[in-house]
Amino acid sequence: MENRSFYNEILTEHNVRPEFKHDLPDADIVLEGVNPSCGDDIFLKLKTDGDTITDGAFVGDGCAISQASADIMLGMIVGKKKEEALQMGKIFMKMIKGDASEEEIDSLEEASALRDIAHMPARVKCAVLGWRTLKEALLGEDADDDDDEDDE
Amino acid sequence: MTDYRKDFPLLSEIGENTVDGREWIYIDNAATSQRPQCVIDAERDFYLKHNANPLRGNYPLSVEATELYENARKGVRDFIGAKSAREIIFTRNTTESMNLVAYSYGLTNVKEGDEILVSIMEHHSNLLPWQMVARQTGAKLRFIECRPDGSLDLDQVREQITEKTKIVAITQVSNVLGRINPIKEIAAMAHEKNAIIVVDGAQSTPHMPVNVQELDADFFAFSGHKIFGPMGIGVLYGKKKLLKKMPPFLSGGEMIESVTRESAKYAELPHKFEAGTVNAAGAIALHAAIKYAQSVGFDVMQERELAVTKRAFDGLKELPHVHVLGSDRAEEHTGILTFTIDDVHPHDVSEILIADGICVRAGHHCAQPLLNYLGISSATRASFMFYNTEEEADQFVASIASIRERMGYGK
Numbered sequence: 001m002e003n004r005s006f007y008n009e010i011l012t013e014h015n016v017r018p019e020f021k022h023d024l025p026d027a028d029i030v031l032e033g034v035n036p037s038c039g040d041d042i043f044l045k046l047k048t049d050g051d052t053i054t055d056g057a058f059v060g061d062g063c064a065i066s067q068a069s070a071d072i073m074l075g076m077i078v079g080k081k082k083e084e085a086l087q088m089g090k091i092f093m094k095m096i097k098g099d100a101s102e103e104e105i106d107s108l109e110e111a112s113a114l115r116d117i118a119h120m121p122a123r124v125k126c127a128v129l130g131w132r133t134l135k136e137a138l139l140g141e142d143a144d145d146d147d148d149e150d151d152e
Numbered sequence: 153m154t155d156y157r158k159d160f161p162l163l164s165e166i167g168e169n170t171v172d173g174r175e176w177i178y179i180d181n182a183a184t185s186q187r188p189q190c191v192i193d194a195e196r197d198f199y200l201k202h203n204a205n206p207l208r209g210n211y212p213l214s215v216e217a218t219e220l221y222e223n224a225r226k227g228v229r230d231f232i233g234a235k236s237a238r239e240i241i242f243t244r245n246t247t248e249s250m251n252l253v254a255y256s257y258g259l260t261n262v263k264e265g266d267e268i269l270v271s272i273m274e275h276h277s278n279l280l281p282w283q284m285v286a287r288q289t290g291a292k293l294r295f296i297e298c299r300p301d302g303s304l305d306l307d308q309v310r311e312q313i314t315e316k317t318k319i320v321a322i323t324q325v326s327n328v329l330g331r332i333n334p335i336k337e338i339a340a341m342a343h344e345k346n347a348i349i350v351v352d353g354a355q356s357t358p359h360m361p362v363n364v365q366e367l368d369a370d371f372f373a374f375s376g377h378k379i380f381g382p383m384g385i386g387v388l389y390g391k392k393k394l395l396k397k398m399p400p401f402l403s404g405g406e407m408i409e410s411v412t413r414e415s416a417k418y419a420e421l422p423h424k425f426e427a428g429t430v431n432a433a434g435a436i437a438l439h440a441a442i443k444y445a446q447s448v449g450f451d452v453m454q455e456r457e458l459a460v461t462k463r464a465f466d467g468l469k470e471l472p473h474v475h476v477l478g479s480d481r482a483e484e485h486t487g488i489l490t491f492t493i494d495d496v497h498p499h500d501v502s503e504i505l506i507a508d509g510i511c512v513r514a515g516h517h518c519a520q521p522l523l524n525y526l527g528i529s530s531a532t533r534a535s536f537m538f539y540n541t542e543e544e545a546d547q548f549v550a551s552i553a554s555i556r557e558r559m560g561y562g563k
Contacts, residue, residue, distance in 0.1 A: 006503065012560030016495075038499055038515060039529045061529070063497035064559060126499065 006120070007064065010113035014068035020078075021071060024057035033133030035125045040066040044133045051081050063126050065114070070130030072110045082138050089131045096124055156448060157539050159188040177510040177544045182327055182488050182535035184377045185358060187441070194440035195382055198433040206432045207406055207423070221432045224439035225422070231442045232353075232372065233363030234389050238421040241388040241395075242435050246354040247277040249373030249388035250321075252401040252425060253350055254281030257371070257390075258319065260399060264290030267316040269347075271296040271304070271333070272525050273326040276518040278352040282321055296322070297525065302329035302478040310341050317347040324356035328519050328533065329478035330488030332356070339368040348394065354378055358537075359457065359486050361450050364389050376434065381441035385434030388425070395421050402427040453538035457487045460540045465489055467549030473556055477526060487536040490517070493552070496559050498532040504558055505532075508551040 027045035034041050040062030047055040056074045060067075073092075077085040092111055094100040098118035105112045117127040157163045163178065163186055178186060204214040206221040222237070229237045243249045258281070262268065268282045272295050286293040296312060298304055313320060320342040324335050335351055342349045348370035356362060358379040364372045369389070376385040390398075400407055400418055407427040409417040418424045445453070462482035468474050473494040478485060493501055498514035505512050514532045516523050523529060534548060556562075 006507065007500070007558060007560075009560070012558075016560040063499040065500070065503075120503075123499070123503070 006116050008113055010072075010110055011064060011068045014071040014110075015064040018067060018071040020057045020074035021059065021067065022057050023059060024055060027055075027057070029137050031133055031137040033129050033136070035062070035066070035129055038063065038126065040126055040129050042066065042070055042129060042133065044070070044130065044137055046134075046137060048082070051083070053077050053080055053082060053085060058130065062129070063123075065117070065123055065126040066129045069111070069114055069127045070133075072113070073130045073134065076109065076111060077134065086135060086138060089135055092131050093128065096127055157541075159190070159444070160186045160539060161189055161192070162186050163539060174509055177540075177547060179534045179536055179540060179544065179548060180511045180513050181358075181537040181540075182355060182378070182533065183513050184383070185380050185537055186539070187380055187382065188444050190444055191380055191382065191437050191441045195433045195437035198436050203433075205429055207430075217432055220436050221430065224435040227439040227442050228387055228389075231362075231446070232357070232374075232387075232389055233365050235365060236392060239389055239392050239395065241390065241422045241425045242430055243373075243386040243388050244384055244431070245375040245377070245386035246275075246352060246373045247386075249371075249386055250277050250281045250350070250352070252388055253371050253373075253390070254285050256398040256401045256425075257348075257394065258282070258285035259288060262286075262289045262291045262318050265316065266291040266318045267294055267314065268292070268319045268321065269294050269296060269312055269317050270321045271298065271323065273298060273302070273329060273331075273519060273522045274321065274323055275327050275352060275354070276520070277354075278321050278323060278350070279521065282319070285319075291318070292316075295521070298329075298331075300526070301480070302326060302331035302484075304333060304338075306334065306337055306341075309338055313341050313345050313347060315345055317342070317345055319350060320347055321350040321352070323352035323354075324362070325359070325486045325488075326478075326519075326522070327355045327488070328490045328517050328522055328531070330355075330485035330490075330535075331478055332360075332484070332486060335367045335369065339370075343368065355486065355488070358445075359450075359454065370394055376438040376441065379438075379441055380444055381438035382434045385431050385438045387438075392421065395425070398425075400424050400427065404428050406430075448538070456538040457536055457540075458482060460536045460542055460545050461485055461487050461489065463542045464534065464536065464545035464548055467545065468552065471549075471553055474552060477531060488533060489535070490531045490533040492528055492531050493555060495561055496555055498530045500559060501532045501552075501555060504555050505548075505551055508547070510548055510551055 024045040027047050029046040032043050042058050042060030045057045056078045058070045091104045095105050095115055096117050114127050202216050204217045206218040225237045225240045228240045270282055296309055325332050339349045350371040351369040353372050353374040357374040370391050372389040374387050377383040404427040407419050407424050409419050465482045476491045502512050502514035512534045516530050
């Protein structure tokens with residue numbers, strides 16, 4: 001059957017053969033992210049050195065969108081400064097809301113494979129689970145202060 | 153063969169509800185059915201020609217509205233075999249009906265140390281109200297578990313119903329497994345111990361004739377929208393002797409006989425339980441839906457529904473990575489096939505089906521305790537109605553057969 005669905009190869013690859021889905025015993029930040037309505041449940045694990053995210057991983061269960069999105073995210077943020085990672089997260093949220101420019105979407109590299117989520121309101125929560133958890137992990141209680149996907 | 157699809161505008165008119173110019177395949181009927189034109193007309197006609205607040209005015213229009221509304225009540229009475237129309241209370245849906253029983257009967261009749269028995273396969277709407285009653289009264293909530301194929305061990309049920317049991321709350325048909333529970337037998341066991349039985353008929357009434365007197369159900373609830381009626385109208389049946397002693401659930405307009413500054417004398421049944429302006433148009437359209445179901449006939453609907461369900465089930469059985477929950481006989485599914493696919497999350501299954509123009513439901517189906525008991529967190533559910541076709545079943549199976557490959561798991 002013709003594959004007209006939204007599941008492109010980038011997505012299925014990251015879901016079936018994730019690079020960052022494993023334990024990270026020496027992580028210094030561990031945070032659970034859950035979507036109660038659909039059951040996506042991940043633990044994001046980060047190893048940091050000052051302002052830099054030196055390593056990262058996740059474990060958990062969920063749909064292909066939530067798992068692939070988290071895997072893609074970790075590929076982008078490992079080795080980056082926390083500030084840079086948060087900035088990517090902001091652009092990702094913008095893309096999901098359908099507000100990002102083409103240049104911004106290009107800057108998201110593989111994460112741009114999820115751009116069509118902007119037309120799939122029921123799956124937004126799956127796509128942003130990793131990024132939302134990252135923001136909470138890095139900012140703690142301050143994460144709620146600026147606008148994110150919940151304020152619509 | 154009669155083409156009943158033409159009775160349903162959404163199923164027969166290619167309009168906005170298409171994917172790439174093809175009709176959607178709607179197999180999420182356990183969530184809500186489609187509505188035939190006659191039901192849509194009945195709701196519209198009420199507002200066009202008969203609109204007045206029923207039970208209040210004495211001018212002809214209001215009398216007419218009252219008559220139509222009360223006729224709908226009689227239609228429901230006959231449909232479920234109640235003794236009296238006064239035993240039929242219109243609510244918004246099954247959930248509201250269950251809450252009415254829980255708050256009004258439950259809180260006044262259940263005491264600390266008593267037991268409420270529910271089955272593990274209950275929809276949250278027939279579980280959460282009883283959790284509330286147990287919490288508020290100090291009663292214990294106990295569970296009837298099922299075998300892996302969804303059947304109940306009646307000897308075990310008999311043992312679980314004791315002198316302490318005050319309420320047995322159980323669904324007639326599971327919204328996940330589609331299996332029919334032996335309500336009549338369980339009702340007899342409950343009555344033997346002076347307990348009452350509350351039956352969730354949301355998934356049974358659209359698919360089979362129901363007679364509440366034969367079942368000896370004390371309370372029986374169903375929703376209009378699952379049986380071709382509109383959303384926002386539901387029914388609670390209760391035995392008169394129980395309803396009479398119960399306090400009102402909601403209070404306010406049109407549920408009183410007289411009101412003084414401090415107190416009120418409540419109206420007679422069923423109005424005691426229908427506070428405020430009622431959904432008359434909804435009740436009248438539900439009446440039209442019932443008449444529609446009766447005109448097609450449950451025998452015809454069941455025959456068609458079984459043929460389509462069996463076709464889909466047989467197709468799924470050929471697929472090694474697909475696992476259907478419950479019985480392995482299509483006859484024991486009431487049109488409901490809930491399944492998992494190895495390695496593919498149900499929300500991804502439903503997303504791919506959407507791309508193929510097929511509407512199903514993925515998730516926990518408001519039955520989390522059952523799914524936990526079966527060892528899964530979520531599943532995909534296809535649910536068929538008599539208006540679904542074998543071609544639709546085939547397309548559904550073909551789609552399912554392609555999913556693992558499309559999700560990157562090879563052939």
